[in-house]
Amino acid sequence: MKKGKVYLIGAGPGDPGLFTIRGKEVLERADTVIYDRLIGSEILGYSNPQAEFIYVGKASSNHALSQDEINALLVKKAGEGKIVARLKGGDPFVFGRGGEEALFVREHGFDFEIVPGVTSAISVPAYAGIPVTHRDANSGFAVITGHEKPGKRTSSINWEKLSGIGTLVFLMGVENLEHIVENLLQAGSQPETPAALIRRGTFPDQQVVTGTLKDIVSLVRQADMQPPAILVVGETV
Ligand code: SAH
Numbered sequence: 001m002k003k004g005k006v007y008l009i010g011a012g013p014g015d016p017g018l019f020t021i022r023g024k025e026v027l028e029r030a031d032t033v034i035y036d037r038l039i040g041s042e043i044l045g046y047s048n049p050q051a052e053f054i055y056v057g058k059a060s061s062n063h064a065l066s067q068d069e070i071n072a073l074l075v076k077k078a079g080e081g082k083i084v085a086r087l088k089g090g091d092p093f094v095f096g097r098g099g100e101e102a103l104f105v106r107e108h109g110f111d112f113e114i115v116p117g118v119t120s121a122i123s124v125p126a127y128a129g130i131p132v133t134h135r136d137a138n139s140g141f142a143v144i145t146g147h148e149k150p151g152k153r154t155s156s157i158n159w160e161k162l163s164g165i166g167t168l169v170f171l172m173g174v175e176n177l178e179h180i181v182e183n184l185l186q187a188g189s190q191p192e193t194p195a196a197l198i199r200r201g202t203f204p205d206q207q208v209v210t211g212t213l214k215d216i217v218s219l220v221r222q223a224d225m226q227p228p229a230i231l232v233v234g235e236t237v
Helices: 021-029 067-079 098-107 120-127 177-186 216-223
Strands: 005-010 032-035 052-055 083-088 111-115 141-145 167-171 194-199 207-212 229-233
Touching (some): 005 021, 005 067, 005 098, 021 111, 032 067, 120 167, 120 194, 120 229, 177 229, 194 216
Parallel strands (some): 005 083, 032 052, 032 083, 141 167
Antiparallel strands (some): 167 229
8 A cells, every 4th residue: 555545534514513523633634635615614724734725615516626636636645645634524425425536546556544424414404403213203214316417317216215215315406406396296295294405504504494395495495595405305304
């Protein structure tokens, strides 16, 4: 194994109090910090001030760096013998492309380590008072991407199966909200099913809109909710 090392670190959903102690330890000794959008200055502030900081954040369709460029950057910095902290929102393996980055680093002969983070899929609903499971309401939950790979011709989401699962948590779903709700209703979900959209969860300016599948689209539109937001559908709302 070559000398540099890449740590894929989950930074949590936003509130710095939800960053892990392990994440902080690694940040303190990293030479290079490569970070995404939504990583607050408080968390970045745990880094060694001498470290090199590289922003690679992306907003839905407009990427500061492509995924290939990010992969190449990780390997380049590891090749310089650096301890690289790759900071990602939430947990690196939940729609974070952490798996792709880890494989790429490994294929190029460098070591990597995962520092799991508090995923927004569970913590953002929690900060809005919504448990993803509750004994009286459901026996499971699913986390789904609301933003399938652009260019996909048919949906890889099995909407019929989904409508049988207790709580559904959609990430990256604001732009596709109408499409998601339509698919759920067509697949047999009841229009009265409670639903909530939570924007910038765990941040001081968190916004929550609550309704049902019948009216959530118009309520969200009225409130002019923009990403990042999470849609939760189910009785626990
Ligand atoms: N790896 C991340 C998810 C990356 S996908 C995790 O485990 O949380 C990015 C999506 O996560 C956003 O589009 C949004 O749906 C959700 N998200 C992340 N942070 C959020 C926050 N503070 N509030 C609301 N949604 C958030």
